[in-house]
Amino acid sequence: MRRLLILLAVVAMLAAACSSSSDETTTTAAGGTDESTTTAAPAESDLQAKVNACQPGETDGDLNLYNWTEYIPYGSAAEDFEVTDLVAKFEEETGVKIVQTFYEDNETMLAQIEAGGAPYDLIVPSDYMVSTMADPEVNLLVKVNKDAIPNLKNLDPLFTNLPFDPNGDYSVPYQAGTSGIGFSFEALDAAGVDYENGISWGLIFDPEMSAPFTGKISMLNDERETLGAALKYLGYSVNTTSQEELDEATAILKDANSRIAAYDSAAFDDLLMSGETVVAHGWNGGFLGSFDQASTDDYDAYEYYGYAVPNEGGIVWVDLMAIPVTAEHPCTALTFMNFILDAENGGELTNYTYYMSPNLAAYEYIDPEILGDEMVFPSEETMSKLEFIADVGDFSLQYSDAFAAAKG
Amino acid sequence: MTLLDDRTSEEANPELEKKAERAESWRGFFVALPTYVFLVLFFVLPLIIIAVISFAERSRTGKPILGEWTLEWWIKLGDPLVRSVTFRSIWLAFLNTAFSLLLGYPFAYWIATRKKAMTRNFLLVLVLIPFWSNFLVRTYAWRTLLDSNGMITKIGEATGLWGKMLFTEPAVFLGLLYGYLPFMVLPLYAAIEHLDWNLVEAARDLYAGAWKAFRKVTLPLSMPGIIAGSILVFIPSLGAYVTPDLLGGSKTTLLGNYIVTQFKSGRNWPFGAALSVTILVIMMIATVIYFKKGGKTL
Numbered sequence: 294m295r296r297l298l299i300l301l302a303v304v305a306m307l308a309a310a311c312s313s314s315s316d317e318t319t320t321t322a323a324g325g326t327d328e329s330t331t332t333a334a335p336a337e338s339d340l341q342a343k344v345n346a347c348q349p350g351e352t353d354g355d356l357n358l359y360n361w362t363e364y365i366p367y368g369s370a371a372e373d374f375e376v377t378d379l380v381a382k383f384e385e386e387t388g389v390k391i392v393q394t395f396y397e398d399n400e401t402m403l404a405q406i407e408a409g410g411a412p413y414d415l416i417v418p419s420d421y422m423v424s425t426m427a428d429p430e431v432n433l434l435v436k437v438n439k440d441a442i443p444n445l446k447n448l449d450p451l452f453t454n455l456p457f458d459p460n461g462d463y464s465v466p467y468q469a470g471t472s473g474i475g476f477s478f479e480a481l482d483a484a485g486v487d488y489e490n491g492i493s494w495g496l497i498f499d500p501e502m503s504a505p506f507t508g509k510i511s512m513l514n515d516e517r518e519t520l521g522a523a524l525k526y527l528g529y530s531v532n533t534t535s536q537e538e539l540d541e542a543t544a545i546l547k548d549a550n551s552r553i554a555a556y557d558s559a560a561f562d563d564l565l566m567s568g569e570t571v572v573a574h575g576w577n578g579g580f581l582g583s584f585d586q587a588s589t590d591d592y593d594a595y596e597y598y599g600y601a602v603p604n605e606g607g608i609v610w611v612d613l614m615a616i617p618v619t620a621e622h623p624c625t626a627l628t629f630m631n632f633i634l635d636a637e638n639g640g641e642l643t644n645y646t647y648y649m650s651p652n653l654a655a656y657e658y659i660d661p662e663i664l665g666d667e668m669v670f671p672s673e674e675t676m677s678k679l680e681f682i683a684d685v686g687d688f689s690l691q692y693s694d695a696f697a698a699a700k701g
Numbered sequence: 702m703t704l705l706d707d708r709t710s711e712e713a714n715p716e717l718e719k720k721a722e723r724a725e726s727w728r729g730f731f732v733a734l735p736t737y738v739f740l741v742l743f744f745v746l747p748l749i750i751i752a753v754i755s756f757a758e759r760s761r762t763g764k765p766i767l768g769e770w771t772l773e774w775w776i777k778l779g780d781p782l783v784r785s786v787t788f789r790s791i792w793l794a795f796l797n798t799a800f801s802l803l804l805g806y807p808f809a810y811w812i813a814t815r816k817k818a819m820t821r822n823f824l825l826v827l828v829l830i831p832f833w834s835n836f837l838v839r840t841y842a843w844r845t846l847l848d849s850n851g852m853i854t855k856i857g858e859a860t861g862l863w864g865k866m867l868f869t870e871p872a873v874f875l876g877l878l879y880g881y882l883p884f885m886v887l888p889l890y891a892a893i894e895h896l897d898w899n900l901v902e903a904a905r906d907l908y909a910g911a912w913k914a915f916r917k918v919t920l921p922l923s924m925p926g927i928i929a930g931s932i933l934v935f936i937p938s939l940g941a942y943v944t945p946d947l948l949g950g951s952k953t954t955l956l957g958n959y960i961v962t963q964f965k966s967g968r969n970w971p972f973g974a975a976l977s978v979t980i981l982v983i984m985m986i987a988t989v990i991y992f993k994k995g996g997k998t999l
Contacts, residue, residue: 401965407764425762555868557951694780697962701953
């Protein structure tokens with residue numbers, strides 16, 4: 294009997310250990326039946342006709358919004374940031390409700406939409422994910438009806454001709470940002486690095502310049518971002534499909550691997566703020582949020598920490614609103630897109646997220662301090678050196694393998 | 702049991718005995734039916750699905766295209782990259798198993814030889830207590846212990862024995878050892894506790910030294926526990942995924958992480974499936990060895 298009990302205990306422990314390690318996959322697997330994917334094709338054309346018939350300001354039911362976390366001000370968060378509750382405002386203006394669901398990475402969202410389980414009306418994929426989803430072979434997005442979004446005129450021309458959606462047929466920009474290096478001034482001073490005229494990716498990749506930071510560097514755990522940084526350092530495009538260029542980038546990342554403490558996409562800002570790292574590759578919004586949180590009345594984190602896009606250039610990303618083929622209330626989705634592109638609403642959005650606004654008309658409503666901050670709105674010179682991550686098709690397999698190989 | 706005993710008196714009637722046997726086997730089948738259904742639905746079927754997917758072509762989003770078949774992903778398993786990832790994972794799992802055994806055996810022996818049942822049960826509960834909280838939470842706790850300001854780092858610095866361990870291989874090793882040690886201790890305890898100590902006494906009576914008695918009697922008799930514990934530690938270590946990510950800073954690619962990448966950013970489900978089948982085959986071989994070596998007694 295005791296043996297049986299012990300065996301039971303062991304099995305229970307095994308189950309507990311396994312369940313904790315598979316947490317992430319269960320969320321993606323929870324999608325739905327395959328049935329809806331197969332039925333999506335004929336329904337798609339009906340949906341497209343429905344979208345094309347939508348009038349500006351028309352609503353056809355509650356909005357099922359599938360968005361990133363902390364990406365729209367509402368409830369107590371809006372109060373904390375002293376910005377307009379955009380969800381409440383939209384509900385008041387249109388009389389329909391917004392039902393929010395959240396995701397934390399593009400692939401999770403993709404799996405949900407592909408499974409076809411939940412009828413989301415609006416999703417917010419990042420750059421290359423739009424071309425992946427709009428691909429005729431995959432066919433997960435419907436074209437937007439531009440006539441129903443008069444505020445499209447407010448868009449910054451920079452965001453109207455994106456490599457992953459050339460005419461903006463499938464998507465409307467939501468917020469944008471950059472990836473670069475967050476660093477501690479103290480550490481750079483101690484190493485004698487001059488940062489007055491900008492910084493270099495050499496802080497990570499140059500064996501000599503980065504030597505003082507050995508074991509205090511973190512990079513994103515993302516093959517396209519991290520190999521993209523290495524490619525930029527070498528002067529190549531982040532979207533290269535040349536195996537030689539990728540091999541070269543892999544080699545310098547492999548060399549830097551011994552100096553890198555961790556690859557972390559979730560806590561890169563926390564590691565910098567806790568002193569675990571002094572040079573951190575990451576997204577601007579993450580750093581700025583942490584700098585702000587750490588600052589108090591008598592401590593200004595901006596005096597100790599900085600963020601910049603290196604002089605060699607970097608990556609600019611944009612999240613876009615799109616209507617998936619599973620949508621049931623496409624007219625409300627279009628009205629919501631128009632609502633976000635409104636000057637005042639767009640301004641309030643950036644005042645909350647600290648991300649770059651693709652909405653030129655919104656600039657007058659953005660807090661001047663944020664607008665003047667080069668960490669949020671890069672100078673034109675910096676902008677000219679930034680690249681979007683484009684879908685490289687099957688070559689993406691080379692990127693994942695190169696990343697695994699560089700890590701060793 | 703009583704049923705079987707009763708039947709022996711009716712051996713004269715072979716017909717009746719056969720009938721009873723058949724009825725017995727049917728009863729057994731129905732009793733086990735829910736388990737059969739559960740295992741088929743949630744174990745055998747998913748396994749077959751994974752195996753099928755591993756032969757499918759990959760769509761642009763990385764999903765399998767059922768109907769277009771290829772051996773590409775199985776051939777890709779021979780890549781030097783895959784081989785080095787596999788060997789590294791097996792090596793780490795083996796190392797973890799060996800150290801768990803080295804640490805776990807004396808500990809299990811000590812618990813099993815306590816005189817009072819109360820003491821033994823109390824010590825066993827202590828082994829189990831960590832499992833009352835989630836594995837992920839416990840791994841995060843290790844992160845705090847091992848970082849620059851962590852207690853373990855401070856102790857190491859004060860004594861000059863070790864430095865900061867977070868994001869190094871020793872940290873991953875420590876995390877795995879901590880996580881899976883109880884899986885080693887419990888089966889060992891069960892094996893040692895049920896040992897027939899008269900045999901050890903007999904060995905000593907026949908002039909075997911303490912070491913010789915242990916090597917010739919105790920160790921062979923506790924072998925089922927050693928094998929069971931080793932399997933229970935080796936298998937989850939081989940698929941370890943959270944620990945290398947959180948404590949190793951995802952700096953080295955192990956099989957678990959490599960498989961996750963294929964299903965997420967790598968967008969190559971068929972290849973991920975082929976890798977998963979491979980890991981299962983390795984585990985199956987380990988389990989077969991276990992049963993062959995007489996682990997049946999657990």
